[in-house]
Amino acid sequence: MHTLRSFGSSVAGIAIAAGVLSAPIASAVEPAEIQGDATPSTIREVNLTDPADAENINYAITTEGDKRVVDIAGLKDKDKWKGYAFGHKSKAGNHYGDHVKVMTATSAAMGGREVPLAVITPDGNFDKKRPTLYLLNGAGGAEQGMDWITATANSDVNPEQEGMQDMVDFYTSKDVNVVIPQAGAFSYYTDWVDTPNNGYLKGPQKWETFLTKELPSALESRIGGNGKRGIAGMSMSATSSLLLAEHNPGFYNAVGSFSGCAATSRPLPRLYTQLTVNRGGGSADQMWGAMGSEYNVFNDALVNANPNNLGKSETYVSVNSGLGGANDWGVPGSSTLLVEGGVIEAAMSSCTHDLKAKMDSQGMKADWNFRNTGTHSWPGWRNDIFSSWKTFERGFAKDAAEAPAAPAVEANELSVDAPQAEQDAQVKDALSAAEQSPDKDFVEGMGAEGTEAAGAPEAVGAAE
Numbered sequence: 001m002h003t004l005r006s007f008g009s010s011v012a013g014i015a016i017a018a019g020v021l022s023a024p025i026a027s028a029v030e031p032a033e034i035q036g037d038a039t040p041s042t043i044r045e046v047n048l049t050d051p052a053d054a055e056n057i058n059y060a061i062t063t064e065g066d067k068r069v070v071d072i073a074g075l076k077d078k079d080k081w082k083g084y085a086f087g088h089k090s091k092a093g094n095h096y097g098d099h100v101k102v103m104t105a106t107s108a109a110m111g112g113r114e115v116p117l118a119v120i121t122p123d124g125n126f127d128k129k130r131p132t133l134y135l136l137n138g139a140g141g142a143e144q145g146m147d148w149i150t151a152t153a154n155s156d157v158n159p160e161q162e163g164m165q166d167m168v169d170f171y172t173s174k175d176v177n178v179v180i181p182q183a184g185a186f187s188y189y190t191d192w193v194d195t196p197n198n199g200y201l202k203g204p205q206k207w208e209t210f211l212t213k214e215l216p217s218a219l220e221s222r223i224g225g226n227g228k229r230g231i232a233g234m235s236m237s238a239t240s241s242l243l244l245a246e247h248n249p250g251f252y253n254a255v256g257s258f259s260g261c262a263a264t265s266r267p268l269p270r271l272y273t274q275l276t277v278n279r280g281g282g283s284a285d286q287m288w289g290a291m292g293s294e295y296n297v298f299n300d301a302l303v304n305a306n307p308n309n310l311g312k313s314e315t316y317v318s319v320n321s322g323l324g325g326a327n328d329w330g331v332p333g334s335s336t337l338l339v340e341g342g343v344i345e346a347a348m349s350s351c352t353h354d355l356k357a358k359m360d361s362q363g364m365k366a367d368w369n370f371r372n373t374g375t376h377s378w379p380g381w382r383n384d385i386f387s388s389w390k391t392f393e394r395g396f397a398k399d400a401a402e403a404p405a406a407p408a409v410e411a412n413e414l415s416v417d418a419p420q421a422e423q424d425a426q427v428k429d430a431l432s433a434a435e436q437s438p439d440k441d442f443v444e445g446m447g448a449e450g451t452e453a454a455g456a457p458e459a460v461g462a463a464e
Helices: 002-017 077-087 148-152 167-172 207-223 236-247 267-280 284-288 294-298 334-361 378-387 389-396 417-436
Strands: 043-045 061-064 067-070 100-107 113-120 130-136 177-181 225-234 254-258 314-319 367-370 460-463
Touching: 043 207, 067 077, 077 100, 077 148, 100 207, 113 167, 113 207, 130 207, 130 236, 130 389, 148 167, 148 378, 167 378, 177 207, 207 225, 207 236, 225 236, 225 378, 225 389, 236 254, 254 378, 254 389, 267 284, 267 334, 314 334, 314 378, 314 389, 334 367, 378 389
Parallel strands: 130 177, 130 225, 225 254, 254 314, 314 367
Antiparallel strands: 043 100, 061 067, 067 460, 100 113, 113 177
């Protein structure tokens, strides 16, 4: 483990040497100045019988008798999840079209942007009031075909390891509606200081405003929400899930964080953040301002992990060790997965141990899942869907979530003294190592959601 962590520090140093961190520094601002308009979203259900809705996917649809056949492999990455939603049949026999509704929601804070949503529901008609679970994608998200729907659609149903089964099959067996925002790649789902205009990040990024103020009331009234809600995410959005819950105490009955780094305002965690955002065309300074600034600290989920902010939510946190396990061998690209995914997950493991130390020191409880093996890849996250359910079920059994309260943020609060000093030393060592072996190609792998292929078939069919 120490070897992997040192390797992770070397990669961090290489990125710094390569100039990945160069960006203008934003001035200090108050959170209220950054958050956008909280106009309730307008919700619309997408229907393939409408030519306007079908135009982004109909190029890959053919009909055979009474069946619609969708060529998943022929779809653009950003449209693959729609192909599954409209034309996939799970191994358990469920037609996705009966249980996955494609919707859009407007965001006034983001200039009227229409955000696509995948909504998983047990019966498809929203006649019964249920809790709402918001499930966030990782860095590349649906825009890169790396979303929850696409990555879990072909999982085997394994009674002995229920967490590996098709996600839609699993959630439709529960009394919950699951909402997956299918946009927001590389955004960290927070409200940005500046408006980026490059790559995947173009236009206002006001995701916290959208997810906590604009979307919930409008959507939950449409799909039969009962006032109880949860939030979960993996990799990039593991940080986001903790953070949004901390910023809105009591708003979520339960929170799930899978393979993430809660800290964002210290040198090494800040580097992980920058590497992720940079892949999308933005910078951490555009997102939160200068490292260690008040707004950066406001968006540090480790600093904000205290009983007032997170104590009202049932919490599940998982991470793998970074050491290759049985599920990491024999998949396409496994050698890259074992190296790059191992380094990334080892770094996330260090971050997660910091979070546990902080929460333990304040008497805060959580369901911790430290796995002895596993890399930064989909097998562990698929398993988290099942492993975290008891936490969410316990949270949903509580009274309805409260209205958001003001978070307690101590700008000068040190999270955990020992890891702070250790990480500062690691960054210095990494800079020295980078001078001797700057390998930018390897650095590009940092921040990825793992390299395991989703295993999409060339075509799937479902009855209309």
